[in-house]
Structures are given as C-alpha cells and as structure tokens.
Amino acid sequence: MAMAPADPTTTPSDGFSAHRLWERGLDRYPDTAARYRYLAVAVFVTIVLYYELYVAGGVAPLMLAHFKMSFLYYVNVLVFANLVGAFGSLAAGIADRWGRANLVTYGLLGTGVLTILTPLAPNKATFAVVTILTGLVEGMCLVATPALVRDFSPQIGRASAMGFWTLGPVIGSLVVSFVANRTLPRFDDSWSSQYYIVGVVGLVAFAVALFGLRELRPGLRDQVMVSVADRALVESRAEAAEREADLRHPWRQMLRLDVLAPALGVSVFLLIYYTAVAFFTIYLTSNFALTTARANGVNSWYWAMNAVALVVVGVVSDRLRVRKPFIVAGTLLAVVMTFLFMTRTTHPHTSASTLIWIISLLAVGLGVAYTPWMAAFTETIERRNPALTATGLAIWGWILRIVVCVSYFVLPYVVGAVDTLTRAPEVLAAAKKVPAGTAPPPTLLHELGELKKAAADAPHQWQAWWWICIVAELLFLVLMLPLAGRWSPRTARADADAHAREVERLTGAQG
Template sequence: MKPFYVRELSVYPVGARRVRLLAIAVLASLVANFETTIATILPLLMTDLDMSLTEYGLIAALSVLVGGLSAGFGGILSDRWGRVTILVPTLTVTAACNFLFATVDSVGSLLAIRCLMLFIEGAGITITASLVRDFSPRLGRAQAFAFWTWGPVGASFLASALASFTLPLFGYAWQSQAIIMGIISLTLCAIIIWQIAEPSAALRAQVMSAETDVAVTESIDPGKVRKLFGHPHLWAHVFGNTGWQVLYWTFAIFGQTILVTSFAMDAASANGVVALGIVLNAITVILVGRVSDRLQLRKPFTAAGTVLTIAVLAYFIGLIGSQVSVTHVVVVYGLLFLVLGIAYVPWMANFSENAEDVDARLQGSALGIWGMVVRVMIVVLLVVSPLVVEAAGWETWLLVALAGQVVFLVSMVAFKGRWRAERATPPKVTA
C-alpha cells in the first residue's frame, strides 16, 4: 500500500502538466540542498565553537560519508519503491532538523546533528535528479537538468542572499540562519507534498525522445543494478565528473571562507559575491541547456566549458596573495561560475542518456552510484583540504581542483555521443 502522499501516474503527462511536475521536482532539489547549507555561516560557527578548519573538515567528512552511503541506497530503492515514497519524508524530516541544529553549542553536538541531517538528506537528494529525468524526454533533457541545477545552485544563492541581508539584522548570530532555513524549508515541503507526483514503473522504463513517444511496456521489473557495472563509459562519467566536482564543492563549502581569508572580505560581503556568481551560473545553465537540446549535442559543450574553467581558475589562483581590488575579485569569481555552468548541464544530460541506453529502469541506481562516489570525494576533500590549506594556502588546494578539471576533460574520450551535429539528409529524387 502506497503512502498517502504518493500519486502515481499511469499516463505520461504532457504539455503544461509535465512542466508543472518538472517544476515541483526542481523545487524538491532546491529544498534538499537548501536545508543542509552551512557555508554561509561557517566562519561565524567556527569562531563561536572555537573550532579550527581541520576540526570542521573532519566533522563534515564523517557526516558526508554517512550521506554518501545513504545516497547510494536511496537511488537503488527509488527504482524499486518509487521516487516520492522516499523523497517526501527525507525532505520534511531534514527541514525540521534545522531547529535542532540551532541548538548546537559544542563540536560534539555539531557532529551528531550534521550526521543525522546528511544521513536523511542523502537518501533523497539524488532522487530529485531521477525525477527530473522521468519528466524530461531527450529533446529537452539538458534544459530540464539545467533547471535541476537550480536546486544546489539556487539553494546556495538563497542561503547566501538571506545571510547577506539578515545576518546584520540579528547581530551576526549564526543560529538565526538555521531557524530561517527551517521555516522556509518546511513551507516549501508543504507545497511539494501538495503537488508532487511520479510516473509509474512502466512509464519510467521507457526511453523517450519527445513527449509523444509513449508506448507503455508491460514489464515493470526494476532491473538488476549489476548490469551497470560492466560498462566502462559509465564509470568514466562517474569518476571523471567526480574530478570536476572537486572545484564545485570547494567553492560550495569554502567559497565564503576563501573570500574572507584570501581577500579580506567580511562575511556579509563574501555572501553577496557568492550570490552574484550563483546568479550568473543559473542563467548560463539554462541558455547552454537550451542550445544543447536544440543541437542534440552534449560533449562539445562539456569540453569547451571545462577548458574555459581551467583557464579562469588558473587566473583566479594567481590573484591570491596579490594586491587586487574587490571589484577585480568579484568579476573573476563571477566569470568562473559562468564557465562552470557551460560544462555541467550537457554532461548531466549525456550521463543520463548513456545510462538510459544501458537500461532505462536503472536511472535512479546510476544517479545514486554517482552521488555516492561524489560524496566519498567530498569526504576526502573535507579531510585533506584543511591540511593542505594550513600547510600551503588556498592557492595550493585550488591547484588540486584544477587537476580535477583536467581529469574530467580526459575522461570525455570514453563518453558515448556525437561531437558534431548531424547534417540533414537531402531528399532522394527518383529519376
């Protein structure tokens, strides 16, 4: 028997209804990322708890590892039990945990509460990507995933913007942000529960190029996860993109801290700079996703965005330790987030389509495995990066992130898909 909040669709939604359900999936992605955001208050939290960057790295590493294990199992179970069955309770409980987070008064309690929150959140966050795939035929897949990135990107923007405006109002008390996040998250969860739905297992098993390509299969066998393991190009996707994610998560976790410690900004100003970069990224992913879908090309955009990211990141690293204006830093930081947006969305569409070609029933499992591997990388990042920074500064760690971009660029050789748009075939004329 399905829980009361599960609405399963036996007919594939089209037109405005599909767009509305896709928007709810994107909203769920935003909530899943927003309710566990901590980067906006990290400098204040470290000072209040008298906690070093290395101590925080160990705490965050353990909590992310717990979340990574949860993400892997969450993706697999979503293919078997359904997306919404798992997604809704994970979103709601994690949102409520923000009020518990506001009571943190020691390093030990921070560790316990963050482990609890990320364990619950990990099972649900990759499910939102599966749900976006379920409501996006290939002709619109990249643009759909562009909106999905508004989840993590939009969550960072929302948290940064709120912190920038409200921290001064509450005397820079970090607890105010935890309470605000809890209230907003629970409100958005109520909207999601009211509107969310998902395709049936039979509909999820289809590979559709357009809305009209609906031919319901009789089989609803969820498939065997081990089928994914024998395809090297899928592993190239997972591990290559994990290298790309080193840079993204460095800025997602430590972006404000890098700006405060390397360029002498205050916490509110640093959050404003991060918010600006996120806006540029959000605009870029939509535009690139639209062009990628129109041309039905993924790899050229991913490659071009990665090359540009390497170039801009190298320049940003060169700014650390030099006398530059705040305006200069803002421009380069914004440009870096812009070029990051060029690479990511076409890659997500490419990975989704490559996994779909192996077995469309295992989309959640493929995304869950990717999410688990990325979180293992985040664990390593959280343990190693503070040690590197304390020994050699942020510029050295950002060189490691640059190497991750190079790994991603090399891994594209194994991806399936075209490098060029297909030429239109001229009509045959009979003699």
C-alpha cells in the same frame, strides 16, 4: 485497448486523498502543463534541500567562533557527513523499485526538522551529529530528485530539464549568500538566524511536495522517451515494459566503464565547486579581509552567473542535440578562470569587483560543462537499462560524495594555515583588551606570532589547492569521453529524424 482520459491530471489515480499522499504513481504520461508542474516542484524542493545543506558555509566563520570549533574539526564534520551521504546515495538506488517521490517528500520533513534543531545544539559534538544526519538524507535525495527530472523529460529537452534541476545546488548556494548578506546585520551577525530561516522554508517545501509531487509508474519510466511524440507508443507499451524490465543484478548492470568513468570525472571536476560551497566565505574573509556579509555578497555573483549558464546552455544543447562540445568548451573556460583566480591569491588587496569578474566567468564555465554532462549521463544510463536509472544515479551519487569526502579530508593538510586564521577575530579581540603600555601575555604574543606566520603562508597554500583543482578539471576531459551522444549537430539531428520515422511506423502498425 480502451482509451484513458486525455488529461492524466484528472484521472482517479491523481487524487489527493490520504491514500494518494503515499501512492503517488501516474498511470498516464502527463500532458505538457502537468509535466512542467511536476518538474517545477522537483526543482523547487531540490533548491530547498541544498539551501538547507549549504547554509553552514555561509556562516562558517561565525559558527566556528560560537562553538569554539577549529577549522580542522569543522572540516572533519563535513568529511563524515559526505561519507554517510555517499551510502545514503547508494541506498536511494531502491527508488527504481519503490519509487522516488516519497523518498524526496519525507526527506524534506526530516531535513526541515533537523535544520531548525541545529541552533539548539549545546556543543560542537551535537552540531556534528545533526550535520551528519542531514548529509545522509541529502545523499538519498541527490539520487531521487534527478531521477524524477529524468522521468518527466524526454531526451530532446533533457539538458534543459537538467539545467533547471542543477539550479537546486546553485540557487541553494545563491540563496544562502543572498539571505546571509541581507539578514545577518539585522540579527547582529547571529549565525542561528540563518538556520531558523531555512528550517521554516524547508517545512514549507515539505508541504508543497506532500501535495504536489508525483511520479510515473514503473512501466512508463522504464522506457526510453526521445521526444514527446513518443508518448502514445510509451503508454501503449507500459504494461509490457513493466513486466519485462530487467531488474536482476542492478549493480552489475551499471558498474560499467561508460557509467563509472564519467561519474568519477565529473566528481573531480567539481572540486572547485565543493570548495566554493564550504570554504569560499572562509577563503574570502581570511585571505582578502572581507567581512562575512561582504564575502557572501561576492559569492552571490558566483552562484547567480552559474545559474544563468546552467539554464541557457541546457536550451542551446537541446536545440543543437549535442552535449560533448559544450562539456569541452565549458571545461576549458573553467581551467582558464581557475588559473586566474589562483594568481590573485597572493594579492590580498585585490578589489571585490575584480574577484567578482573572475569567479563569475569561472561559474559560467562550470555551468556550460555541467548541464550537458547531466543530460549525457542520464542518456548513457538509459542506453544501459532505462529501468535502472536510479541505480545508475546512485553510483554517481556515491562516487560524488566519496570524492567530496576525500577532498574535504585532504584540504586542511594542503591549506593548514586556515585553521590558525579562523581564530584571528578572537586573538585580535584579546589583543585590543590589553591596556596601553602593558606587555601582552606570552600566550597572546605566541598566538599573534602564529597568526602573522599563517597570514604569510596561507596564500601559497591556497595556490597549491587551486592547482589541484586545475588538474582535476583537465582529467575530466578524458573521463567524460565514454558518454553517449554525438559530437556533430548534423549527425545528432539525423539520428533524431530516423527515430521519429521509426516511432511513426510503430504507432501506425499498432493503430
């Protein structure tokens, strides 16, 4: 067999002609520098996609007031956006046949344009339509981006790579909080400023992906690669792997207990994460009387600590070659910190510094559990059929979005008082306009009475929601058990050594 050039980044298949802006497949497994470059682009665009998706959560109190939108209406918009996103995730299963890079690249173009158009919405109905369309595209990219990261990361190194990929939603949320905290006061608390900023960033990310995002051809990505030492063997088998890949009945192959149970488990485990994304700002402003900017400052600590934990635990998990012990340890820490967070709900005078300590450790627990789970889940899919990675991730994406949809639908009924509290600025402003010595209008008195009652009820209602989150975290410990992978680092290392010897034997036999 003729030898191809050693550096795949210099082969004709990697040029940047107009044709190559659509045909992005690599014919060789990239060397380390090129592989890290492609991984970096995938992580960067994931961060931007989630920044666009989560920007609403950072300015929700201001946006609700602008559109005169009730909390329940806002939540229902999120419900439908996640429901549509769930089926977008299923549709992205075609990435196993048609590729991943174009799905992500042109998805960025769509979300960038939609984000810039959002502040131009004349009413809340138009806002809802734009948000739902954005959710559809995000649901597709939720599948395509981790599939790209899996393709470019051997199993020894998978947790580190997935840790960086998971920085997408986390740093996306951190950027939302950080930018809102720094820029909202400069723009007179104009919520639309945040959408214009992220929209421009989204279009820049589209340009980066257009020229910098590539993917492996099917024959390369359809194999299990344990370490970079497998590169020569994987390349030599690429043509045969592409011919022999079993793509028949993809859903039937992936709808198995070891895929479904962990996917459901992590989806319910992340209930508190979904709450943080969409409602932490509302929770902190309504329950602890923080300003929107200050609440985003508190949130910044949560996302920053989560980001650090995701990366560090990924490196350590790869070094020890195990996933499940970290999943258990992180989950238990998350349970303890969620309980402590719940106890502060009925203490409205809790200082911002105390809240920062609690949610920072909660974020660490979530990160320690989630990165190894992502690595173990992709390895479980590979155990079933590596040629159907995107299909397996599509099932996870669908379950995830359905759980988000259900949780967002249920939350307003558990925490019903929040709908009243989100109207507090408007009601209090009206009360201040009543001349001194004049009795407020009966309607205003009624609204003030409702506000007082809601303020008394909300803490206990939030506590009920935090209890639901704790139960979900404990359920995750059971549902993650079918995942592939060892519990003992010694056994895992012995498996890796045996694989290395087998690869050396097969490579020598081919030579």
